[in-house]
Amino acid sequence: MRLVILGGGESGVGTAILGKKKGYEVFVSDFGKIKGNYKEVLIINGIAWEEEKHTEDLILNADVVMKSPGIPDKSPIVKKLIEKGIPVLSEMEFAAPFTDATIIGITGSNGKTTTTMLTHHLLKSAGLNVGLGGNIGKSFAWQVADNKYDSYVLELSSFQLDGILNFKPHIAIITNISPDHLDRYDYKYENYIDAKFRITMNQTEEDYLIYDADDEAITEWFKTHTTKAKLIPFSLTKTFSEGAYIKNNKMEISINHEEFTMDTEHIALEGKHNMKNAMAATSVAKLMQIRKSTIRESLSNFQGVEHRLEKVLKIQNVQYINDSKATNVNATFFALDSMNTPTVWIVGGVDKGNDYNELMSLVREKVKAIICLGVDNKKIIDVFGNVVDIMIEVSTMNDAVKMAQRLSEKGDTVLLSPACASFDLFESYEDRGKQFKQAVKNL
Incomplete structure (x- = not known):
């Protein structure tokens, strides 16, 4: 062969x-x-x-x-x-038949890396022999070749799901769906949504699908499609007899007649979107029979993900935050939504068909200055030019950070959350984030 x-x-x-x-x-x-x-x-x-x-x-x-x-x-x-x-x-389709391990597959437009890392952290802290792979870390196929693990937590992009025929995770998560990568899907949002839902297409009654019940694209999909998997919804606003939700500042999870509760203030990750990531990951931990005390401890000591709302340094009482991983509008929406101080926002890069108007109310409320860091910033300037007082274009990360320092005052936040891909000026979003952190340290 x-x-x-x-x-x-x-x-x-x-x-x-x-x-x-x-x-x-x-x-x-x-x-x-x-x-x-x-x-x-x-x-x-x-x-x-x-x-x-x-x-x-x-x-x-x-x-x-x-x-x-x-x-x-x-x-x-x-x-x-x-x-x-x-x-x-895809790699997943080729490698999966060569392992008997339990597979947990996580997809979504945003939050999938954090959810994948947190799920892996929960299972590993409980002593499970668990691998991490897919869109992050070491290749899944490579790990299968080494026959190391009893279970795998895999971050799966829509591109990886496009290439599956029989692949099926025992537990699947869809964190959320928002327009992204539409250039690869003939600019049809429904094609992209269908790609995400391929994660559950081969699941049976023995399997589980954990999903965001607040997400419009997901709830719309369920009106005209079905899956055989057992459904475990999570929500910030609704409550369920089977699922996860937030009520009175407590995370409550009920799965297979077992309850789990935890005060949200003890969860290390901050922001509404991270409560969702925590609910999804904890639902997996419950399905994998992890002890409640272990789950609580792991949720309170999780360090978060590099380049995702990562606090870099506080200089002269200004907090610098690296959110380079925000490569679409929806991710930047979460970032701006979690800002509690006047914000100097560094934005721009390769636009994948963004609609910046979705950020308008947050920008009006929170952003005092915008620094455009990209080769072509026309669209950003057109949308926000009349909304913020100060708008500046730069072409290097050093200039962006120096300018941000000049524009910020005590108590402000400088946020790198580009809402775009990085390939115009950087090798990758990691390279962009590292350059930001280095520039901040050089101030």
Whole structure:
């Protein structure tokens, strides 16, 4: 069996290692450059590879193809594979049949990284032998090749879910759905929503789907679709006999006739959106039979996620916050919503079809100045130019941070929450966040 892998990054190399271990003839092809550390792994394992090209003769003879999530279905080589009827799978679909581990899959437009990390933290603190993977951390396939874990917590992007046929998590979470990546879904929001719900398409009555019952797109989907999985809703406003909710500043969870309560003030994560992430993660912990005392302790000592509302430093009584991971409007909405002081907002980057008007009421209420950090800031300026007194364009992170210091006074917050992808000026949102933190430290 010939396994061809498109993309020589973490998921591609991990899949190559698993494929080789399972007796496939493996070939890795990357249209860009393969990083040195990954090349070494391929060479040590005797796996054939090529970079900066896709040689059709070596690809179109595959029995099965694993495509990295960053490669769109519209790319010419993928189109040719599909025309030939060669199955093109995601890493999850390829790797899952090779493990008996319990799989917890987490998707959503926002909050999925925090929910994934918190869920992993809850299970690991309880002594479970649990792996972390998918869209973050080490490749799932690579971990399956090493046969390490009894359960996995996987962060799943819509792109990873696009490439599944039979994959099914035992416990699935949909944190929320808001317009994102529409360029990959023919600019049709319903296509993107359907992609997210693929997480539950193979679930049976033995499985569970945990979801945000306050989310409009999710509740609309349920009006015309069904899933076999047992439903566990969570909400900030509604109460359930089976599910999770907040009432009188307490998180209350009822699952399989078992109750769990905890004062929200003892939960380490702050902000309404994080209460939802905590409810989702705690619901998993309850399903996995984790003791209540362990859950409480883990929720109170969780450190949060880098580049997600991460407090960097307080300088002259101004708090600097790194929310570089906010790559869409909905994520930035949560960030601005959780600000309690006048805010200098650093925003901009590669816009994926954003509607900034959704932020208008929050900007009027909380933002004193906007610093645009992007190659093309016209849209942001058009929307907010008449709303805030001060609007400045910069082209480097150092300039953005220095300008923010000048514009801020005691008691203010400087918030990097770009609402955009980072590829115009930075390698990635991580690179953008690290540059921000370094610039703050240099003040």
